[in-house]
Amino acid sequence: MKPLELAFIIFLSIGAIQGLIYGIILWFNKNPNKTANQFLAAILFFFSYRLVVEILKLFGLGYYDVFYHIFLEFNWIYGALIYFFVKAYTSPQFKLRINRDWIHFLPVCAEFLWSNFIKTQNFYWDGTRESLSWLGYWGYVVWMQYPTQYVITAALVIIYIRKSEQIIRTKDFETYEIIEHKTKWISRILSILKWYAFIILAVVLIDYLFFDYAFNRSYHYPILIGMALITYWLGLEGFNKKQDIIIEYKTILDDKDRIQLQSIAKKLRRAMVEDKTFKNQELTLKTLSESIDEKSYLVTKCLNLIFKQKFNDFVNTYRINELKLLLNAPENSNYTLLSLAFEAGFNSKASFNRAVKKLTGKSPSHLKP
Template structure:
């Protein structure tokens, strides 16, 4: 065995083993995201299976022997599993419905049946084209000598990741909210997997069009090393986040409460935009309530139920927007970020840093570079 193949086996084995371990933990773990974590565990199991198949092939198993008919392709299932993992993560009480969701697994069923059909052609092959039917011959050529499997697999992953990203972009539903920063890790994973699939798609298409795809597999090792790394990372992230509370149920207002709180919300917006009371570094809930001549408990109720924010977050969002305007003004180019933050209403460096990180997910320096 060549040294490169040995390194390849080690890397794939680490990814496959971690995928199986983390997958088993996520599957049996009782937590608020049980359904989503079981979809994630299934993704890890299929990734690990694919890596194990490649390891066996390096040991000479699975190349036109009995294992060749046992090791079947399930590459077209990844996209659907990624989509349902994301959907289950951000949808309370989600359950897979065979009646409505079976269509998403149709590609892998086609892949399973077609792969079996192609592999059975070896029972009829005697070295001549005439020994196979027209469908058997051309099916084998398209399946084995064209990048059909790669293209469809990558295309499905990209398609379903785009659907998942659109789903994650919605944070506010009628009866519940998605806590934004709790899904950032899923967005990162989707982004990495999307570019991984795009890269595979471009590489195999370039190879097929301009080179000799059927006999050139120089990119074979990098593709599966990438899969091993994603499997390891996906398992680690899923394990660390398995207990996260992602959804927050909304309090449903009745007509009387809406009529009571809506005028307060209008006054809060007005005093923030026109009077810019947020620039007062000593602003408190009581001061704000007195400014609009409302009781503090009603202001708190309005902030929680109509704006879905706590007092500090509500005020700090206006301060951050004001800071962005100050940063864009050329007149302020000589001022430090912290001095402008104080101008916007923040009263300390620590509170400023916390607010920016919490509300934007970025560091204050990144906020400055953007503006």
């Protein structure tokens, strides 16, 4: 065996083993994301299976021997599993309903049956076209001499990833909403898998159209290396995020409560915009509530449900906006950033730095014009 092939086998083996290990951990992990993690584990199992098949082929197994009839194709299941992984992760109490969701697994069932049919043609093949039926002959040609498997696999992955991205983009549902920053890792996974599918699609089509579908190992290796890397990375991401909660339930308000909280919200905006109450360095929830003649618990409820902010973040948002105005005023050019921060209502350097970092994601120096 050549050194390059040996290195290739070792690399694929690492990806396959890691995929199996992470898959087992995710499958048996008991947490609120159990169903989603099991779909992710299934993706890892099928990726690992594919890598193992390729490894055995490098040892000469699977080419028209007993293993040829055992190693069946399951490539058309990836897209559906990706879709249900995202759906389960972003939908509380998700359950796979066979009576409705079975259609998504129809492609892999068709692939399984067709693959079996094509492989059984070897029992009848005697080297002549006449030894096979019309369907057997042309089925074999389409399956083995055209890039049918790869094109349909890539197309299904791309289609289902687009459906999954639509779920992530929706964010706001009737009784809950998706926490955007906690879905970035899922978006990364979808993006990588989508571009990987596009690359495979481009490679096999170029090979078929311009090189008579030679599909030699020179670029077969990079494709499988990519799958090994994705398998390892996918398992690692899933393992690290296996307990993340990315949804937040909404509090359903009746009309009376909604009208009451909207009235309080108007008072709060007036206190901030017109009275500039936020400039009070000693401002507390109690003093703010008293200034608008409302009970503290109602103000807290209004901040949480109407403004989607806690008290400190709500007040500091206005302070930061005020600071930006002060920094842009020519008459304040001789004042330091910290002195103007105190003028805007902050009462310490530490609280100022902390608030700016939390609400803007940047350091205070980025506020300067």
